[in-house]
Amino acid sequence: MSNKSPFKKSIPYEFKDLTLIDTRSLIGGQWVGAASGKTFKLTDPEDDAEICDIADLGAEDTRNAIEAASRAFETYRLTPHRERRWLMRRWADLIKANREDLAALCTLELGKPYTESLGTVQYAVDFIDWFEGGIERTFGETIPAARGNNRILTIREPQGVVACITPWNSPVAMVTRKVGAAIAAGNTVVCKPAPETPLCAIALAKLFERAGGPPGVFNIVTAGVENTPAIGEELCSHPAVKHLSFTGSTAVGRLLNTICAKTIKKTSLELGGNAPFIVFEDANIEKAVAGLITSKFRSSGQTCVCANRIFVHASILDKFADALTDGLKRTFTYGSVWDRKVNFGPLYAGKGIAKVEDHLDDALGKGARVHAGGKDNTLGPNFFPATVVKGGTAGMKFMKEETFGPLAFLAPFQTEAEVIKMANTSDVGLAGYFYTEDISRLWRVSEALKVGMVGVRVGLVSAAEAPFGGVLESGLGREGGIAALEEYLNIKSITIGI
Numbered sequence: 001m002s003n004k005s006p007f008k009k010s011i012p013y014e015f016k017d018l019t020l021i022d023t024r025s026l027i028g029g030q031w032v033g034a035a036s037g038k039t040f041k042l043t044d045p046e047d048d049a050e051i052c053d054i055a056d057l058g059a060e061d062t063r064n065a066i067e068a069a070s071r072a073f074e075t076y077r078l079t080p081h082r083e084r085r086w087l088m089r090r091w092a093d094l095i096k097a098n099r100e101d102l103a104a105l106c107t108l109e110l111g112k113p114y115t116e117s118l119g120t121v122q123y124a125v126d127f128i129d130w131f132e133g134g135i136e137r138t139f140g141e142t143i144p145a146a147r148g149n150n151r152i153l154t155i156r157e158p159q160g161v162v163a164c165i166t167p168w169n170s171p172v173a174m175v176t177r178k179v180g181a182a183i184a185a186g187n188t189v190v191c192k193p194a195p196e197t198p199l200c201a202i203a204l205a206k207l208f209e210r211a212g213g214p215p216g217v218f219n220i221v222t223a224g225v226e227n228t229p230a231i232g233e234e235l236c237s238h239p240a241v242k243h244l245s246f247t248g249s250t251a252v253g254r255l256l257n258t259i260c261a262k263t264i265k266k267t268s269l270e271l272g273g274n275a276p277f278i279v280f281e282d283a284n285i286e287k288a289v290a291g292l293i294t295s296k297f298r299s300s301g302q303t304c305v306c307a308n309r310i311f312v313h314a315s316i317l318d319k320f321a322d323a324l325t326d327g328l329k330r331t332f333t334y335g336s337v338w339d340r341k342v343n344f345g346p347l348y349a350g351k352g353i354a355k356v357e358d359h360l361d362d363a364l365g366k367g368a369r370v371h372a373g374g375k376d377n378t379l380g381p382n383f384f385p386a387t388v389v390k391g392g393t394a395g396m397k398f399m400k401e402e403t404f405g406p407l408a409f410l411a412p413f414q415t416e417a418e419v420i421k422m423a424n425t426s427d428v429g430l431a432g433y434f435y436t437e438d439i440s441r442l443w444r445v446s447e448a449l450k451v452g453m454v455g456v457r458v459g460l461v462s463a464a465e466a467p468f469g470g471v472l473e474s475g476l477g478r479e480g481g482i483a484a485l486e487e488y489l490n491i492k493s494i495t496i497g498i
């Protein structure tokens with residue numbers, strides 16, 4: 001790629017290294033366009049303006065990437081742990097050195113405020129730092145044998161080609177969380193970034209190359225919305241792919257898992273959430289408000305672990321709603337996402353706005369009322385301000401569907417047993433949060449919530465060192481922590497007679 005920007009629109013940021021920007025895919029160490037010559041348009045959610053054209057690969061291109069990854073695996077799987085560790089260290093250092101340009105790409109294609117984008121780049125580095133430190137700690141075991149003349153031991157081995165399908169709502173950290181763990185464990189990867197946010201994944205692959213990553217170890221296949229199903233089908237059905245890691249909706253995850261079952265692939269699925277956030281009558285309201293703002297409104301409400309159903313004890317509901325309104329006024333600044341003072345951005349696109357408006361209209365039509373915020377068309381085509389709605393009830397859409405936007409629906413409750421029952425009515429179980437000062441209740445509720453992650457007096461549960469994942473229809477497997485590396489390793493048992 002030349003040192004000239006491929007962007008069709010101007011932005012108030014000057015890139016320090018334009019060679020990080022590319023519109024092609026990476027297959028077997030070569031930067032290529034689609035065999036068909038097709039491209040798709042990438043747009044800026046802040047104003048819906050066109051950014052550039054991206055290579056629109058298909059199933060044939062994806063097969064080439066899988067085969068390149070399969071060939072590379074035969075050599076890379078033999079790379080000593082310490083050499084893999086050094087590779088990860090160099091990659092992390094390069095990401096840190098280019099953090100401002102990566103943040104700018106995130107802001108451009110996702111619409112995330114620039115200051116928040118800097119934070120997500122650091123979060124991405126955290127994962128590589130963690131996996132780098134864990135590579136030499138994926139130990140085998142010795143097991144006492146029942147037969148006295150036998151000795152039993154286990155070793156852990158990489159699985160092969162891993163397919164990673166990453167979401168649009170965190171285009172830097174979701175790549176390092178999946179790809180970083182798989183490569184650290186000794187696998188090779190074909191990564192399919194979301195059609196909405198390919199630029200960050202491309203830049204990360206460029207930095208991996210610069211770190212000395214061998215050709216074919218990290219492959220990128222980009223595609224628009226129309227070609228994405230065909231690529232997904234190829235990644236799930238190709239026999240050389242041994243593991244699929246996917247983050248996205250439960251409906252799509254269910255479909256991909258079905259296809260993978262035909263060749264008995266391992267799957268890691270991080271799917272939808274509908275997180276309960278419970279504020280008990282004994283909670284510290286100031287801390288609960290701060291936690292809810294972090295949980296509900298981070299990334300404008302567009303994360304799978306965002307609080308979605310907010311249950312507040314009836315005796316403190318009015319006080320909590322007023323405190324939350326005041327907190328929102330103090331916390332958020334609206335405006336251009338490139339302004340370093342701004343910390344609240346747009347939803348990704350019109351379909352996000354449509355769902356938020358549908359959930360709000362549904363609640364208002366069933367007796368709820370806006371306490372603060374509401375629709376505001378003056379901010380931009382895809383902006384929706386932080387909004388507080390009182391009077392949530394069981395029959396409203398937000399109780400069953402993930403809003404994925406900055407609406408805080410407050411629903412009253414009376415007893416602990418009642419709220420636990422309401423919180424556990426969902427068929428998904430990713431995260432849950434609650435605030436209490438009662439130590440006995442802390443344990444009771446933590447154990448009672450049917451979720452994979454619980455935040456007690458905190459609004460942020462994701463961290464590189466912690467296992468991330470859900471139960472029920474929120475998915476399979478874990479990302480983050482030592483569990484993430486183990487996801488990408490097979491355990492081999494060796495029995496020796498003496």
